[in-house]
Amino acid sequence: MTDGNGRTGRKWPLLTTIIALILAATALIAGMHILRLDRMVRDKMTGRIWALPAEVFARPLELYPGLSLDPQTLEDELELAGYRQEEQPAAAGAYARRGGSFEIITRDFHYPSGLERSEHFTLVIADGRVRDITHQTTAEPIPLIRIDPARIGSFHALEYEDRLLLARAELPELLVETLLAVEDRDFHSHSGIAPRSILRALFANLRAGATVQGGSTLTQQLAKNFFLTGERTLTRKLNEAVIALLLELHFDKETILTAYANEIFLGQEGDRAIHGFGRASRFYFRRDLADLTVEQVALLVGMIKGPSTFDPRRNPDQCLQRRAVVLGVMRDRNIINTGQYQQAMAEPLQRSTRVMHGGSRFPAFLDLVRRELQRQYREEDLNGRGMKILTTLDPQVQRQVERELDRTLKALGRKGDELEAAVVVTSREGGEILALAGSRNPVAAGFNRALSARRPIGSLIKPVVYLAALERGYTLASPLQDAAVSIPTANGQTWRPQNYDRREHGRVPLYLALANSYNLATVRLGMEVGLQRVIECAGRLGLPGTIPAYPSFLLGTVELSPLEVSQTYQTLATGGFYQPQRCIDSVLGADNSLLKRYPMEVEQRFSPDSIFLVNTALQHTMREGTARPLAGMLSPALAIAGKTGTTDNLRDSWFAGFTGDRLAVVWLGRDDNTPAGITGAAGAMVVWGRIMQGLHPKTLELAEPPGIQWQWIDRRSLTASTRFNTDAVALPFLAGTAPEGDAIHQGVRAVEQTTRGLIDSFRGLFR
Amino acid sequence: MSGTARSEHLLRFSCRGLAILLLAFALYGCAATGPLPPRPATPQPAEMTEPAETTEPAGTTEPAEPVTAPAARPEGPAASLYLQADSALRSGDPRRAEMLIERALRIDPGQAIYWHTLGRAKYDQGAYAQAVQLFLKAESRMNAGDPLARSNRQFLEAARSRAQ
The missing domain is CATH 1.10.3810.10 (Biosynthetic peptidoglycan transglycosylase-like)
Known part of the structure; x- marks a missing residue:
């Protein structure tokens, strides 16, 4: 419709133009939007969607006749590794349990040494040990076999x-x-x-x-x-x-x-x-x-x-x-x-359905693995290339740590309720980190105290002082004075350390001063040896960083994380060989090619002699020193070497020690550094003992260097004695360093040697 | 004769002469004395096969190649791994030997022969400094008179001179 002035004729082109403009703008916006979506689609479909998480595995369980193992532990291991229980296992990843007898079909697994094929075998456990392992079909004995490891977590670009x-x-x-x-x-x-x-x-x-x-x-x-x-x-x-x-x-x-x-x-x-x-x-x-x-x-x-x-x-x-x-x-x-x-x-x-729980159940350990990997891999490589990370985590040990940490802290009553904790367990000779707890609730992720909480280590430093002294020619029977001492400090004041029991113990043999953790004797010894020598010795053991030469260092004012303490004690446990602790064994690519190995590395930093002596003294800590109560939990025949640690005002409770097969460090304390109200012996050592109780520890047999001579020493006179003396202790000495006895003692020793020879001959008659 | 020597002599004499023997046995056996700490038992050396089989030194470069230890017949759960590692070494695959023997060491770290073999695997890969350390470790686990001692010492010295 138009009027006579032709207004409509002018309006339509305008409207058309506006509509056209709107349509064009809409098309432009839509086009730009579609282009943006198009780019996103192509980017994501060619990238992140195919990103593979890095999978983290525990150590494989090695099985062989004679291995100490109970059926429930094996079943726990199989469950964690994702095995399914079936009446008649037919395919890989299945097992059947009939009392102490297991029928297992392992899965193919790529190890650094290559692919290991699935095996179908029967394993019998009797009296707490693996009695025999045989092929399911041929019944041939198998001397050694391993279960493919449990997947314990993954790292992915898309978190969680x-x-x-x-x-x-x-x-x-x-x-x-x-x-x-x-x-x-x-x-x-x-x-x-x-x-x-x-x-x-x-x-x-x-x-x-x-x-x-x-x-x-x-x-x-x-x-x-x-x-x-x-x-x-x-x-x-x-x-x-x-x-x-x-x-x-x-x-x-x-x-x-x-x-x-x-x-x-x-x-x-x-x-x-x-x-x-x-x-x-x-x-x-x-x-x-x-x-x-x-x-x-x-x-x-x-x-x-x-x-x-x-x-x-x-x-x-x-x-x-x-x-x-x-x-x-x-x-x-x-x-x-x-x-x-x-x-x-x-x-x-x-x-x-056999729902598999336990993805990333070990946050503290995975945190350590991730930190280690981040030193060598870019984040995108770590998250997207589908690497397989074979670690050293031992699920049995980890479970035991978690169980006993919780149980023991609860048993400590109100004191225990308020405490935080950290635990590190490693293999004694291999330095492999077997278990790690970063808090009293190790299943929960959060602040990882095992790695990040640096606290004064108290008396855990003492073996360093005594080792430095033994290297300088002291013997385990060297007399030390446990008497008051005053040391002027750099700021013009005087430092007067005290013993925990506020008493002086007078003249004591060196080994006993360490076993009983006497502060005064230790400070005097450290000052005699020289602070710098002690600090140098600490560095060789693996204590990190630069340590200021304050005398109070001799009583453990240095602050270390439980993991750093563990590394330091590892050198003692391995017989003087520094061995970098490892949480990763190897890294494989998505195609199972070996990308990196973390080999066993050792470096001898101490003579076997002095390490043997200091470790013997640490065994006496359990026999007649501050760790005596441990004998109520673990047999003295295990000859455990260990040291308690307590810091000022009972702020930190420590215990570090090793059995024949494992080294463990336990710390208890409070995050706000207020007094925990518990000594190393009453807190950390109890946790340590309970953890070890369930792990069937092996007896600690220190490798005795050639030339070591054993001598009975009278505890009071610190002179040579004989086994007939009820107050004598047998101690090892380097050749020519044992104290001489008087004529009577020498004579009695001669009698002893003669009668021993006769007894041996007599026994020989009946062999 | 000095007083000290005389008293010792008298005691020796009285001891032998009396043949007191059975009584002494009884007394000795029953004597209540201070507890003797367990004497650390040194690890048992791996039994060696006879006759000793040695490999030919590979080339006579300086320093001379040490004599390879005779093939051992070890005992224990990881013995099969040791034998595989030894075989890998003899067939010129020290990397494989290293992985096998490390596995053996995780299972049974007290065996000096395993540490020695790991040292050999490093040595054959040219990692002489680490080989020295591993031979030292093997040595620290040996008993006096260990049949492996001589060969280990030779390798140790060879690795030492090559590491320099």
Whole structure:
């Protein structure tokens, strides 16, 4: 319609122009948006979605006849390693237990030395030891075998996500067919979106007044899960459609399907999200995806609709119903036959699922592993290349640490309730870190005291002082004066140390001053030897950093973390060989190639003689020194060497010691550094003793260097004596350094030697 | 004869002469004395096979190659690993030998022969400084008269001179 002035004729071009401009602007904005989405789709689909987490493994369990092991411990190990218990093990990763007899089928595993194939064997445990191991089929004895190690955690670029990346060829056809039948029947024919499905869902939702039905294709689901947030808005739905189209434009169906199978969210354990069929299969069934049964495939595919709603752990009934629906679809679509359907329907949920707990159960140890790796790998390499990190963690030892730490602190009553703790356990000769607790609740992540809490070490420093003295020619029987001492300090004041019991003990043999942790004797000895010499000795033992030469250093004012203490004592435990402690054995690439090994390295830093002497004195700590109460927990025959440590005002309670096979350091105290109110002997040593009790410790047999001579010494006169003297102690000496006795003692010794010779001859008659 | 010597002599005489023997046995056996600390038992050396088999020194570069220890017949849970490591060494694969013997050491670290073999694996890879340390470690685990001692010492000295 126009008026006579032709106004309409002028209006239309204007309107058209405006509309055209709006459309152009909209198209421009939409185009830019689509371009942005396009870039995002291509970036993510070619990058992060294929990022593989670095998997962290415990040490493999070595099994051999004679090994000290109880059946429950072995079962715990198998469970942690993801083995499933079955009546008749048929496939890798399964075991059966019949009393003390186990039938086990290990899994293939790539070690640094190469692939070790699955083995099927029987192992019998009797009287707390492995009695024999035989091949299942041939019954031939096996001298040594190892169980593939437990996966104890993973590092991934997407924090708190856990996945196991699979290639298209690794997706079983049963799973793929079921997935498409249930989620997207037109997958191979649509181009990302299926309009009919959307319309159907739209009507259903309009009728219900809420979102009750989805019409998403697999491609849309991938777009939604991997590229967008979970909000339900029209904008998100539009974005989802655009991304789905873009995905189909850039990638073929098989790539989209593989990405979907690896990305789909299938559950949650704590703060860990389970993504992808591969990881979910291991998590819910302890099986590889290829080994899943019909009902297990149905369960997994059914869970896609609602991983929480159909979680077999939380909602078993709903899970079973959903599984039945999927099995029905499988039968109707001829994916399975009626017989398979009936068999699968009859399978109880409990027998099918073997949920595997314990992802990243060892936060303190994993923290240490991560710190170690970060020194050598870039973060993106660590998180995305699917490295396999084989560590030294011993789950048996770790479990024992966790159990006893909690139990002992509770037993300490109110004092224990307020204490924090840290524990480090290593192998004595190998320096491998077997267990680590960074807090009193080792399962919880948080401040890792084993690595980061630096506290004064108190009397744990004393072996350093005595070692420095022994290197300078002192003997275990050298007389020391445990008497008051005043030492002028640099700031013009006087330092007057005291003993813990505020008493002076007079003239004491060197070994006893260490065993009883006498402060006054130690300070006097350290000053005689020279502070610098003691500090130099500490450095050789492995004490880190530069230590200022204050006399108070002699009583342990230096602040160290439990891990640093452990490294220092490791040098004593290995017989004077500095051995860098290791938490990683090796790193393998995603293709199982060996990327890095962390070899055993040793460096002799002390003569075996002086180390032998100081370690003997540390054994006396348990026999007649501050660690005497330990004899109530562990047999004196174990000849444990150890040292208690307590700091000023009972702020820190320490114990460091070693058995024949392990070294452990325990610290108890408070984070705010207020008095813990407990000595090393009453706190840390009790924890130490209880941990060791359950680990079947081996007797400590110190390697005796050639030329060592044993001599009976009278504790009072500190002169040579004989075994007939009830107040004598047998001590080792370097050749020519033992004190001489008087004529009578020499004579008695002669009698002793003669009678011993006669006895030996007499015994020989009966051999 | 000095007083000291005389008293000693008298005691010796009375001891022998009396043949007091059975009584002495009884007394000796029953004597309640201070506790004797367990004498540290030194690890048992690995039994060696006879006749000793030696490998030919590989080339006569300076310093001379030490004589390889005779093939051992060790005991214990890791013996099979040791034999594999030894075989790997003899077939010129010291890296594999290193991994095998490290595994053996984790299981049974008290065996001097295992430390020696690890030293040999390092030596054959040219890591002489570390080999020296491992031979020293092996030595620290040996008993007097250990049949491995001589060969270990030779390797130690050879590694030492090559490390310089």
